[in-house]
Amino acid sequence: MDYKKYIAQKIKVVGVSEEEIYSSIAVPPDTSMGDYALPCFKFAKVLRSSPVSIAQKLAQEIAADDVIAKITAVNGYLNFAINRGSFVADTLKTIEEQGARYGSSDMGAGKTICIDYSSVNIAKPFHIGHLSTTVLGSSLYKIFSFLGYNVVGINHLGDYGTQFGKLICAYKHWGNKEDVDRRGIFAVNELYVRFNSEATEDMEREAREYFRLIESGDKEANELFEWFKSLTLKYVDKIYERLDVKFDSYNGERFYTDKMQPVIDELKAKNLLKESDGASIVDLEEYGMPPCLILRSDGASLYATRDLAAAYYRKKTYDFDKCLYVVAYQQNLHFKQIFKVLELLGNDWAKDMVHVAYGMVSLEDGAMSTRNGRVVWLEDVIDKCVEKAYAVLQEKNPDLEDKADIAEKVGVGAVIFGALYNSKIKDIVFSYDKVLSFDGETGVYCQYTCARARSVLEKAGAFVAAYPAGYEAEEQEFEVVKALSRFPAIVKDAAEKYEPSIIARYAVDLSQKFNKFYFDCKILAADDGVRELRLCITRATLQTLENSLALLGIKVPEKM
RNA sequence: GCUUCCGUAGUUAAAUGGAUAUAACAAGCCCCUCCUAAGGGCUAGUUAUGGGUUCGAUUCCCGUCGGGAGUACCA
Numbered sequence: 217m218d219y220k221k222y223i224a225q226k227i228k229v230v231g232v233s234e235e236e237i238y239s240s241i242a243v244p245p246d247t248s249m250g251d252y253a254l255p256c257f258k259f260a261k262v263l264r265s266s267p268v269s270i271a272q273k274l275a276q277e278i279a280a281d282d283v284i285a286k287i288t289a290v291n292g293y294l295n296f297a298i299n300r301g302s303f304v305a306d307t308l309k310t311i312e313e314q315g316a317r318y319g320s321s322d323m324g325a326g327k328t329i330c331i332d333y334s335s336v337n338i339a340k341p342f343h344i345g346h347l348s349t350t351v352l353g354s355s356l357y358k359i360f361s362f363l364g365y366n367v368v369g370i371n372h373l374g375d376y377g378t379q380f381g382k383l384i385c386a387y388k389h390w391g392n393k394e395d396v397d398r399r400g401i402f403a404v405n406e407l408y409v410r411f412n413s414e415a416t417e418d419m420e421r422e423a424r425e426y427f428r429l430i431e432s433g434d435k436e437a438n439e440l441f442e443w444f445k446s447l448t449l450k451y452v453d454k455i456y457e458r459l460d461v462k463f464d465s466y467n468g469e470r471f472y473t474d475k476m477q478p479v480i481d482e483l484k485a486k487n488l489l490k491e492s493d494g495a496s497i498v499d500l501e502e503y504g505m506p507p508c509l510i511l512r513s514d515g516a517s518l519y520a521t522r523d524l525a526a527a528y529y530r531k532k533t534y535d536f537d538k539c540l541y542v543v544a545y546q547q548n549l550h551f552k553q554i555f556k557v558l559e560l561l562g563n564d565w566a567k568d569m570v571h572v573a574y575g576m577v578s579l580e581d582g583a584m585s586t587r588n589g590r591v592v593w594l595e596d597v598i599d600k601c602v603e604k605a606y607a608v609l610q611e612k613n614p615d616l617e618d619k620a621d622i623a624e625k626v627g628v629g630a631v632i633f634g635a636l637y638n639s640k641i642k643d644i645v646f647s648y649d650k651v652l653s654f655d656g657e658t659g660v661y662c663q664y665t666c667a668r669a670r671s672v673l674e675k676a677g678a679f680v681a682a683y684p685a686g687y688e689a690e691e692q693e694f695e696v697v698k699a700l701s702r703f704p705a706i707v708k709d710a711a712e713k714y715e716p717s718i719i720a721r722y723a724v725d726l727s728q729k730f731n732k733f734y735f736d737c738k739i740l741a742a743d744d745g746v747r748e749l750r751l752c753i754t755r756a757t758l759q760t761l762e763n764s765l766a767l768l769g770i771k772v773p774e775k776m
Numbered sequence: 777g778c779u780u781c782c783g784u785a786g787u788u789a790a791a792u793g794g795a796u797a798u799a800a801c802a803a804g805c806c807c808c809u810c811c812u813a814a815g816g817g818c819u820a821g822u823u824a825u826g827g828g829u830u831c832g833a834u835u836c837c838c839g840u841c842g843g844g845a846g847u848a849c850c851a
Contacts, residue, residue, distance in 0.1 A: 245795065255794055257831055267831075292831085293795065337851085377851065469851085495849050504779070505847090512849040519851050548780065549846050573781090576845080608814065626814090638789060641781070643844065650788080654814050656800040657789085664814050672811050709792085721790070721799095728799085735816045754811095776814075 217306060219283070223252055223296055226278050229270075231262045247695065250288065250295030251303075257292055267292030300694055304749075305683035307701045311756040312681065319703045319763050324365030330530050331357055331367060333542035334461065335468075336452050337374035339383055339404045339444045342594040344646050345577045345584055351635045351769060352574060353542040354461040355716035358767045363711055368534050372526065373468025375445060379408070381427025384440050385419055386411035401451045404444055409586060431473075455595060458628055460769045472525040476517050479524045483510065488560055498557050508553040523554050531565055538568050540714065545573035545641065572714045574640035580647055592646060602627030604652050605660075609776065622773040626660055629770040633659025636768050637720045657724045659770055662761055665727040667776045669758040672739050673751065682748035692733040696753055699726045703760050707767065716768055723764040730757045 224238035237254065244253045256270040263270055271289035278287050286297040311318045333353020336346065353369070360367045386407040387396075396403045411419070429437035449466075456462070480496075483489040488498050494513030500506065509518050530539055541551060551571035559566035578584060584591050606623035609616065616622065634651050637658075638644075654660040689697070703722070710718040739750040762772050 239792085242792080242794070245798090249795075253795085255832090257794080260831070291795070374851070379850090493848075497848075506779090507848065509848050514849085516849085518849070522851095544845090545781070546845060547851090550851090552780095575782090578844095605814095612814070613812080642789080643782085645788095650801090653801075656814095658800090658814085660814055661800095664812080668812055668815080675811065717790095724799085731815060734811075738811070740811050776812085 219298060219303075220252060222283055223254075226284070227254060227274060227294075228277070229259055229263070229274070232259060244293070244295060247691070247698075249290065249293075250286075251298045251698070252296040254294040254296075255292065256294060300689045301683070301685060301687060303701075304689050304694065304697045307697050308681075308683065308749075308752045308756050311700060311759055312752070315759060316763060316766075318760060319707045320362045320364070321704070321708070322364040323708075324360060324363045326366075327364075327537040328366045328368065328534050329360050330370060330534055330536045330539040331360075331542065332370045332372050332540065333357075334456075334463070335372040335374060335543075336448065338380070338441075338448045338468075339401065339408060340374075340448070340586075341401050341405055342452055342455055343584060343586075344592045344594050344597055347594055347631070347635050348574045348577065348640070348644075349542045349544070350456075350461055351459060351632050352572070352640055352716060353540075354459065355636060355719075355768050356540065356542065356572070356711075356714060357462070358769065359707060359711050359716065359719070362707060362767060365537075368465065368530075368536070369463040370465045370467065370530075371463040373445075373466055373470070376469035376473070376522070378424060378427045380430060380441055380444075381423040381425070382411045382415070382420075383408050383444065384426040384430075384437055385423040386415075387440065389419065396447070400447050404447060405586070455598075458598060458624070459632060460771070467526075467529075469522050472522045472529065475525040475529055476521050479521065479528060480510065482561060483557075486561060488557070498553075498560070500553060500556055503556055505549065505553055505556065508557050520550065520554055520557075523550075524557060527554070527558055527569065531563075536565075536568065538570060540570050540572050542572045542574070544576055546576065547571070548573060570714070572640070575643040577644045577646055580645060597648075597651060598628060598631050600627075600648065601630045601651060605630070605654070608654065613776065616775055622776050625771045625773045626654075626663060626776060629659040629663055629765070629772075630654065632768060632770050633662070633720060636716045637724075639717055640715060659720075659765070659768075662723045662727045662765060663770070663772050664776060665730055666758055666761050666765075666772045667774070668734060669730065669754045669761075670774060672734075672754050673758070676740060676747075676751050679748050679751050681752050682745050683752070684745040684749060687746065687749065690733075690737055692729075692736045693750065693753060696726070696729045696733045696757060699729045700753075700756055700760050703764070706764075710767075719764050719767050723761060723768075726757065726761060726764070730754075730761075 220238060220241045223241060224234050227237050229237065240254055240258070242253050242255065244250050256267040256274070259270055260267050268291065271292050271294045274294050275287050275289040280286060282302065283299055284296050285299045288295045331353050334346065334350040336342065357367050357369050383404065390410060391407050415423070426437055430441055480489070483498065489496050489510060490499050492507065495509055496511035497507035497509055500508055508520050510521050511517060527539065530536060543551070548571065555566055555569045558569065579590060579592065581590065602623050605626035606619060609619050609623055631651060706718060706722045710716055733753070737750060739754060740747065742750055765772055
């Protein structure tokens with residue numbers, strides 16, 4: 217049940233609506249003050265009375281009942297202590313009934329949301345800079361699905377541009393098939409890097425010609441391009457599988473090659489296209505932005521042109537309610553511009569376009585740079601984490617079966633959790649020390665908490681759920697249940713803010729509360745009734761933690 | 777220059793405009809004859825700066841300082 221709503225209905229303040237009271241109800245910083253509180257300061261003016269006396273008066277007017285155990289007025293706050301017994305029983309029963317669906321909702325039924333994320337570049341291996349967009353997007357995918365939305369995951373491949381002409385040129389000059397077959401994408405990437413440092417004027421010219429050949433459908437150029445593309449996808453699919461990341465569409469930039477002209481025509485028809493220094497632009501000066509480049513002076517299309525075409529295509533194909541772009545904040549201006557252009561074109565759905573911006577990743581010695589080898593491959597990071605997890609397992613629990621499988625879940629979980637734990641807008645300085653740390657506020661801590669809970673449940677065997685009437689819950693028990701009850705609101709909050717870190721932090725908070733409970737309250741050795749109640753708390757915590765971690769894309773090993 | 781984001785313990789970070797600003801890491805100590813010590817506990821330590829709005833500001837507004845990003849034919 218909605219306790220806030222129940223309380224709001226009981227409070228009557230002249231001249232203040234129930235909704236206003238509902239939205240004012242807060243949670244006190246400390247449980248000893250109460251479970252809910254209404255600050256009365258803002259009513260002082262309307263009632264022409266001091267907040268302190270308003271709170272006192274309200275405290276006398278409202279009677280305690282089965283739901284609200286106690287009402288007190290403290291320094292202008294009206295504090296409510298709820299009936300713990302019924303609250304605990306109520307919350308635990310709900311989780312028991314809903315299981316893996318606890319926290320889900322049908323609020324998104326009938327609505328579609330497109331999410332553009334990961335968007336890898338062809339012929340480039342995955343480095344840690346690609347981690348944020350991949351796991352953020354994937355988590356948002358899972359969160360919105362959980363809330364009942366129809367979600368379309370789009371990997372907007374970077375498969376268009378003169379760089380592919382360069383790549384083919386480099387391969388023709390220096391490449392050999394055996395090496396590429398053997399080392400795959402890394403061999404291809406080396407060719408590209410070499411081109412950038414060694415290419416002559418002639419080769420640059422040749423590269424432009426190869427790009428033109430790809431565009432005009434030349435057989436050999438396209439075969440080479442498709443080969444590089446399939447190598448890339450084969451490589452990234454392995455990583456996607458480990459990270460539990462999925463897509464519904466791999467329509468990349470090239471896909472929109474023949475879909476840009478209608479957009480350009482419409483811009484012309486609506487008189488938005490201006491010529492400037494030979495290029496075609498949309499002037500955005502009156503909106504405080506530099507112009508949006510649509511066509512280069514040589515007539516070629518640009519990034520923005522393809523993104524506009526993609527937006528139209530997605531609206532037409534999926535009829536989305538929201539279209540998210542999980543792309544680093546470097547491109548803030550770019551998205552502001554294309555959203556504005558869509559609006560100027562008269563599309564009311566331009567308001568549904570959202571740039572979900574996140575911070576950048578750098579290394580301790582500066583920005584990443586493929587050219588001078590200052591780069592950290594994502595696969596290496598994952599492998600090192602898994603290796604360390606295996607080593608710790610070997611040391612602490614050498615007799616466990618499936619150690620490799622457990623280490624994979626723990627290691628991968630650590631990488632994902634590390635990427636999702638902080639607010640997405642924060643920049644990240646990558647350090648192995650940090651990702652390899654398995655103590656404290658980490659994914660490993662949450663997984664470990666699950667393993668502990670499961671172990672207790674296993675030892676307990678079958679039991680009948682019990683919520684003994686009249687049992688006054690211990691502080692530690694009550695804190696866990698209170699945290700459990702917050703989960704559905706947490707999921708919605710994370711969705712509204714496009715912020716999976718809210719769920720990650722919640723998982724840590726719940727784990728901390730459970731571990732305190734675990735340490736202070738004996739579960740298996742408790743008296744009849746209490747024992748069953750504590751087992752229910754344990755089972756509900758395990759379920760809710762698993763649900764939380766699943767939304768982040770983290771798997772939970774049975775034992776560790 | 778202009779636009780924009782960020783600035784909280786030694787470090788990394790939390791905090792719908794609310795009560796005594798939370799955690800973790802690192803440091804020092806304590807707890808396995810006790811349900812998994814990848815755990816629990818204790819000690820010490822924070823809102824860059826100057827104004828403003830407000831009963832109340834880490835949060836909102838303006839300025840200063842410091843840092844990141846962007847700023848026309850790359851994506």
